[in-house]
Amino acid sequence: MKKHFLILFLFITVASFSQSVKTSFSAIAPSEKSEKKLAFQHGEWLKFRLSYSNFLNAGFSTIEVKETKNEGLPAFHITGNGKSTGLVSLFFKVKDDYQTYMYKETLKPYRFIRKIDEGGYTKDQEILFDYSTNEATVKNYKHNTETKHPISSDIQDILSSLYFLRNQNLNNLEVGQEIELQMFFDQEINNFKLHFLGKEVIKTKFGKINTLAFRPMVQAGRVFKEQESLTIWVSDDQNKIPLRIKADLKVGSLRADLDAFKGLAHPFNIIFDN
Template identity: 55%
Template sequence: MKAPLKFFKILFIWAIVLGLQNAFSQSQKSFQEGEWIKLKMSYSGWLKAGEATLEVKNAKYKDKPVYHVVGHGKTTGPISWLFFKVRDRYESYLDKETGLPYKFIRQIDEGGHTKDIEIEFDHTNKKAHVNNKKHNVRETYSIEKDVQDMLSAFYYLRNNYDTDTIKEGDMVALNMFFDEENFKFQLKFLGREIIKTKFGKIKSLKFRPYVSAGRVFKEQESLTLWVSADKNKIPLKIKADLAVGSLRAEIVERKGLKHPFPIIFEK
């Protein structure tokens, strides 16, 4: 069973863009240093599959103050010791004003499949300098304007897209660079819902990314995302229908949020 392995890639690619079209102007940022979020994952609704965390820190990159975002993902329980173990770490250093990434780090161990990649972005010359540390290979690629990595995109878009005027069916696209490839990500706004969480009922915004059907997904529209309909715009729930079974991720812990986290009814 490799579905949970695929889901960690989904989580860190798609959960990072949960903020697409559901954030607001840079003058009122949606996050701050110290924000920390934890999501729990399950397979087919009952089997514990793993957990993931996202954390925002203050740091310096080449003497410039930046946000240092760190994401961790791992399998737990039976999935980890019966099938395979996943230990993933992602990092992004992003400009505090523009939200553009300066450096991205991907260190993964997924059932013995490992990668250790660092990417430095030169937005002025539209280049990405990729250092494959595992194979000791350095290459340079052309990138699109205002390109984002898989972590920085989440935080950039939380601060730069307005949700007050979005309508059901609206689409948004974003330039992204992952490993050695440029691609355009699209997301469709499905509407507003009140969903149950560990903390109580919360107003949410519902989205659907458009992904390629094939070995992992049942069809093109098989991934659904819910984010909080407040000023924080944090991920609440992810549901993915896979070729075999389904996977869910739900928020279980949060701290250091910049804004109040409104709950309609306490649990």
């Protein structure tokens, strides 16, 4: 699991919402922006429980949304944290901190922070996005370096992608449809593909939930068992929150389940049996 704890969770979660990534939110007319209620809001907090090989508690991750401002413009400050617990923490201690700052109107990031310590593997980076020059400035505080990289005007970071894509329309997906996603991570633009598997009702700790199921295409060999080793279920409602993620790794498997939540912008539709 080295170097792939919270990153693994974030990558596959982000990919699950990417059906409409080619439709820029900035292309929506201003009147539509102001009238449309976002899929999330200030105060949303999600907690996920991670388990290894379906029985060993591996840790927890949380993602929280707060409001802020940048140069007078309304913005969101979103934080993602993960840490190992229990037996896993005894031989592989993890402490991850991801943060993104994104404009409220366009949902584009202007600042990204990544501070991680995963079994002694550490990173301390900050990325500043400049859309006037279409450049990303990567500041590596661990090695005291600063580099600049070309980006597109619609680029997202790994955490902002999740919230940008949660606001796209997933109503017209067809089973088997191939989906593409692009984002800036580790000083380069990363490309992802996944397939829509269809709709499914799954059992959670909260009850039965209508979901959309996806299978991302990942690189087999280093971490994952096969190209199609991941399955993701997201709520089929206006919130579009990830509910369950299963990954078959080279050694064992990793699973993330929604464990707690608060501050959702829309009703969380639970199916109650008669």
